[in-house]
Amino acid sequence: MESLLDMMGGLLLVAGAAFLLLGGLGLWRMPDLFNRIQAGAKTTTLGTILILAGTAFLHPEWGFKLLLIGLFLLFTNPLSSQCLLVLLIVAVLRPHHKQPLIYLLILYQKKINQKSFLLKKKSRLKKRFLT
């Protein structure tokens, strides 16, 4: 029974490492910045979570810490790569290329942010008046 758990853990470790290897290969071979962000973000998230799962199979007493690390990575890794993508759109594309669709998307998002901010302010004022 224990050897079965060990084998499953080892196979999960190798699968996660293979995904990390694919991510590194994509980062090295992809031609464009956007492709590199995609290759770097998705594969590293999946590979790291697979390796954490394999470690949890091999040592079940470390489960809580591994779960904590996995949850943290699951929340922060897409967030950081999305932050990098927004940085890329704002800093790289706007001055040089001016691709119209993405430019409009940025403007639309800014407008939505302003509108929601104004709505929040209004509702806060209403609450203050009512109470």
Add this chain to the structure above:
Amino acid sequence: MVEALIALAAILTGIAFLFALFRFIKGPSTFDRVIAFDVLTVVSITFIVLSALIEKRGIYLDVALVYALLSFLGVIAIARYLEGRF
């Protein structure tokens, strides 16, 4: 058998680390380097977990958790700085 699988996983992760490091060194623009840095931190978290597995010490996982937190903050700080420059 399990030790061989762990060693294979460590070797594959090392090759991935080398690929990301090549991109980090060569990268034509700053953004390539930031993306490669993001990948490098995640791969090194994996390395810390694998070293905890090899050494059979659970205390290394705390190091991995703190490193994950700090690397996330570092990437966000670099992104904000580069965004505010323009």
